[in-house]
Amino acid sequence: EAGVTQFPSHSVIEKGQTVTLRCDPISGHDNLYWYRRVMGKEIKFLLHFVKESKQDESGMPNNRFLAERTGGTYSTLKVQPAELEDSGVYFCASSHLRRGNTGELFFGEGSRLTVL
Amino acid sequence: GQQVMQIPQYQHVQEGEDFTTYCNSSTTLSNIQWYKQRPGGHPVFLIQLVKSGEVKKQKRLTFQFGEAKKNSSLHITATQTTDVGTYFCAGTPVGRGGSNYKLTFGKGTLLTVNP
Numbered sequence: 001e002a003g004v005t006q007f008p009s010h011s012v013i014e015k016g017q018t019v020t021l022r023c024d025p026i027s028g029h030d031n032l033y034w035y036r037r038v039m040g041k042e043i044k045f046l047l048h049f050v051k052e053s054k055q056d057e058s059g060m061p062n063n064r065f066l067a068e069r070t071g072g073t074y075s076t077l078k079v080q081p082a083e084l085e086d087s088g089v090y091f092c093a094s095s096h097l098r099r100g101n102t103g104e105l106f107f108g109e110g111s112r113l114t115v116l
Numbered sequence: 117g118q119q120v121m122q123i124p125q126y127q128h129v130q131e132g133e134d135f136t137t138y139c140n141s142s143t144t145l146s147n148i149q150w151y152k153q154r155p156g157g158h159p160v161f162l163i164q165l166v167k168s169g170e171v172k173k174q175k176r177l178t179f180q181f182g183e184a185k186k187n188s189s190l191h192i193t194a195t196q197t198t199d200v201g202t203y204f205c206a207g208t209p210v211g212r213g214g215s216n217y218k219l220t221f222g223k224g225t226l227l228t229v230n231p
Contacts, residue, residue, distance in 0.1 A: 041223060042120075042204075042221045042224070043159070043204065044221070045218045045219065045220070048218060056218055058218075091158060104149065104161035105151075105159075105219070106161070107158040109158045
């Protein structure tokens, strides 16, 4: 079974440019999450999709960030325009849709974004 | 908002020594998960603890969840070079229906092992 895949693995852009990150979750996983780790800090929640619906986007830093999940399959996270503080590793994770205290998150390898 | 503090930030040990990382939440947790991230890799799920006072073992790893469900620890006995990586705790606060979404992560403990 293929794991969570993310693309690109590394992106270097200049301030003001646009970047789009893509995540393909594990097939059959309805839950999809985006997390971000800025260097030296904790992994922070950005948002959560259940199928194609945004369940919680309270972690999104500001309106320069836009996440979509077309058809409830893959997801994209667009940063436009990028700022220096957006640099970090963006992790996508997926999990089964289950009730109760349960479920591990399956993380992708991450997309490292460097804004110069 | 909820905070999860994790200490120490770094730990360097000689191979064969024991290692412990501690996690403390500002609020009561519904459950806590532990992840390991190898250098250059991604977080990989290790375990989930749900019950107050729960203790679980995986070979040389022992995980504990505090009685008040606000703290947790991971102890590794007789470390090996394969244990190298960053260990993260991540909690779900009470009141979210036990859902594992919106985990709050600690900053992680980077473990290095001298062979």
